[in-house]
Amino acid sequence: MSPEDDKEVLIRVRGLRTQFGTHVVHDGLDLDVYRGEVLGVVGGSGTGKSVLLRAITGLERPAAGRIEAFGTEVLTASPEERDRLDERWGVMFQDGALFSSLTVRENVEVPLRRIAELTPELRRALADLKISLVGLPYRAGDAAPSELSGGMRKRAGLARALALDPEIVFLDEPTAGLDPIGASAFDELINTLSDALGLTVFLVTHDLDTLYATCDRIAVLAEKRVLVTGTLPEMLEVDHPWVQEYFTGPRARLARDAIRTDTNTEAD
Numbered sequence: 001m002s003p004e005d006d007k008e009v010l011i012r013v014r015g016l017r018t019q020f021g022t023h024v025v026h027d028g029l030d031l032d033v034y035r036g037e038v039l040g041v042v043g044g045s046g047t048g049k050s051v052l053l054r055a056i057t058g059l060e061r062p063a064a065g066r067i068e069a070f071g072t073e074v075l076t077a078s079p080e081e082r083d084r085l086d087e088r089w090g091v092m093f094q095d096g097a098l099f100s101s102l103t104v105r106e107n108v109e110v111p112l113r114r115i116a117e118l119t120p121e122l123r124r125a126l127a128d129l130k131i132s133l134v135g136l137p138y139r140a141g142d143a144a145p146s147e148l149s150g151g152m153r154k155r156a157g158l159a160r161a162l163a164l165d166p167e168i169v170f171l172d173e174p175t176a177g178l179d180p181i182g183a184s185a186f187d188e189l190i191n192t193l194s195d196a197l198g199l200t201v202f203l204v205t206h207d208l209d210t211l212y213a214t215c216d217r218i219a220v221l222a223e224k225r226v227l228v229t230g231t232l233p234e235m236l237e238v239d240h241p242w243v244q245e246y247f248t249g250p251r252a253r254l255a256r257d258a259i260r261t262d263t264n265t266e267a268d
């Protein structure tokens with residue numbers, strides 16, 4: 001029995017094919033996402049990490065294949081099933097994708113409007129709770145997205161993704177464009193949410209520091225499919241040029257050493 005056998009699969013992708021015109025992005029892609037894990041999805045530029053995220057969450061129509069989320073077939077879901085899926089996952093896009101004409105609190109309230117029983121006061125209180133959960137100051141709720149720093153906007157996007165207490169969040173490049181301090185603070189936030197809430201995280205990233213700091217497992221996209229999945233130590237053993245270069249190149253060594261130094265310092 002492999003260690004994966006006793007894990008609950010939240011998302012199961014089989015034989016996925018996506019294409020734009022004649023440009024095939026994925027072909028025969030298989031992937032499982034397990035409950036409670038932080039899964040890092042990596043791959044060279046243009047290998048289809050964001051398209052995969054959009055396909056799983058029903059925002060991109062694949063040419064073929066099956067995508068199952070919480071036991072529901074995403075591609076053939078009825079509008080009611082689709083609504084239920086939207087309540088069980090949250091998506092944070094690269095730039096936060098906030099509505100610029102709404103305050104941060106109003107942005108976080110958008111998904112909460114799906115729940116008809118919520119009074120405006122309760123909706124506001126729940127939004128404020130999510131705003132503080134992601135480490136934003138209380139006053140940020142009244143701000144327009146444009147008044148926030150990039151890092152704060154990303155946190156606001158995460159607060160909105162968490163509005164309905166999802167079981168899984170999809171994060172597209174959450175640390176892209178952040179300075180190193182902001183990026184490591186965001187890594188810590190991912191760890192806190194995953195530990196405290198048992199949240200499953202599907203994390204598209206190029207950021208090696210984030211991989212080392214947060215991920216339980218990695219999925220590498222190459223050759224139009226998930227080439228390999230495994231833990232970081234397992235990645236170091238994979239005999240593939242891109243995987244070798246990515247995980248054992250100079251930047252990877254720096255990231256690995258930085259984490260080791262952190263761990264040793266904590267242990268002192």
Ligand SMILES: Nc1ncnc2c1ncn2[C@@H]1O[C@H](COP(=O)(O)OP(=O)(O)OP(=O)(O)O)[C@@H](O)[C@H]1O
Nearest residue numbers: 020023025043044045046047048049050051052206
């Ligand atoms: N709406 C679209 N129309 C046409 N082509 C698209 C569309 N969306 C994505 N693509 C193409 O699909 C391929 C995969 O794109 P995707 O954004 O998923 O890559 P990625 O792995 O996330 O890249 P990066 O790491 O650079 O963000 C790219 O070649 C991209 O140009």
